[in-house]
Amino acid sequence: MSAFIVDPEHIHVLLWAASRPTSPYGPLVWYYDNPSREGRLTDDAIDTVGQMLVDENAASVNYRYDEDDAYIYAYQRPRYTTWSGVEIKALHCYEYQSCEHPAGAPAKPTLLPRLERRLIGELPGYDDAPWAISSLDTPPPNDGPTPTRHVTHRPSRCPRRCGHRLCGVFRCAVAGALGATGGCPPAAGMVRSPHL
Secondary structure, three states: OOOOOOOHHHHHHHHHHHHOOOOOOOOOEEEEOOOOEEEEOOOOOHHHHHHHHHHHHHHHHHHHHOOOOOOOOOOOOOOOOOOOOHHHHHHHHHHHHOOOOOOOOOOHHHHHHHHHHHHHHOOOOOOOOOOOOOOOOOOOOOOOOOOOOOOOOOOEEOOOOOOOEEOOOEEEOOOOOOOOOOOOOOOOOEEEOOOO
16 A cells, blocks of 8 residues: 555644544643653644654655655644544544655654544543453443444455455355365456345
8 A cells, every 4th residue: 555645634633633522531642752742632733743643654655655745734723523533533543644654743753642642532421431350350231232343454465375355254255265275266256245
């Protein structure tokens, strides 16, 4: 997958997620320079932090492809503020797009993990989940539908090593049940696995 400069809206969503007031955490704070300096996402700093993220992303793309399409960043409230959980994936996308060059911005190494921890802590059910699990614990009842995996998840190879790409929801039609032995012909189709 190739690296690219993320859209300003992508940065808006990340900064919106980091700056919205959450209890009991308060404003997002991170430390850098061998934790002697503190960064705090305030209204006065939001454009600077956004520009730091854009510059980091552009430096990564430039290092990889010798292209520099950085832009001047100015924070705006995102077009939509009902993302709920998608911010974590947007953060992972940003991290991937900004990982190509060896030297990172001074605040980046601690800002992004702090944001990720905050977003995970805001997930429904997180506060009610046990901190530690022992053999005496039982999971809470799941009243909602069982989550399903989609074809867009990371594909893997057919367990019969025929070369067909799978994603856990599908199995090779000729291979039979997952874990079977033998080889699949190249023209085998994919069918939904009854086991998943």
